Amino acid sequence: MKRALLGLVLAAIFLATVIPLDRQMTDRPVVVKLGYTPSPGVLRLTAGEFKPLLAEVEVLRVMFYFGSLVENWQKRIQVPPEYANMFRTIETAVHLDPYNMDAYYFAQAAFTWRVGHAADVNRLLEYGMRYRTQDWMLPYFAGFNAAYFLHDYRQAAEYMKQAAELSDQPLLTTLTSRFFYQSGREKMGIAFLKDMIARSRDRQEKQLYELRLKALQALQEIATAVQKYRKDQGRRPADVGKLVSGGYLGRIPQDPYGGTFYLDEKGRVKTTSKLAPGYSQSRKGKSHE
8 A cells, every 4th residue: 555655656746747847848949858867866766666667768758859860860850969968868767777678779779879979888888787697788789889989809809708608609709809800890880780770679779770770881882992993993082973983883872861971081981970960960061070
């Protein structure tokens, strides 16, 4: 009886907080519609036995918000996300319930591909590893992030070794090492994204991975053409357009983030979008970095 009464009281407090905030957010632009999340300490004290439920609510709130942004990006509408607020909310959910796998999946999908956030995600994954001690996916994610984004191959090897031991699949370590030393970063990223698309259970999350996969495949297509050009001509092409006029590309692939592909001073393929939603719009009219 007391538990039921406590549940009703907590539900009433939650609704009394959420409904006014929801009304307040209605008239605000989409970029700030995610809203405010109290600190994990406060929520842990008030949520009691409902911490896992509240954690799931916070994760779903971020997913719904971000899903609307993904749909806008697919329509070529560039809306910058509240990355900091989103990450704080996911971090709060993990501290409420470190066993919530949806939070880790979303963090891996949404934050690692934005430059500067892979280290934050790995700290989140390391927190989860303290609790999900038999879960090989968390060190697997962390190992990929350490190698692909942070270029810390020593740490990546340690994470992947842990993942291989937990999964009873030593092949993970072998394949990852092969990616690190024999393949380009685009190839490693494409392989990882295909694996994550197959595993993903959330529609918005899957869309986000698919968007990134298209971008990396476009980069890889141009990079392959550059290699063929250099082998045939003995020099690197002056620009991406030379690959088309020389017959090495049928057309220049489209950057799904709205950017323009170009070759930097070393002949590496880059894009003005930095593979980040909204970046190309904020840099419009400025030169390539």
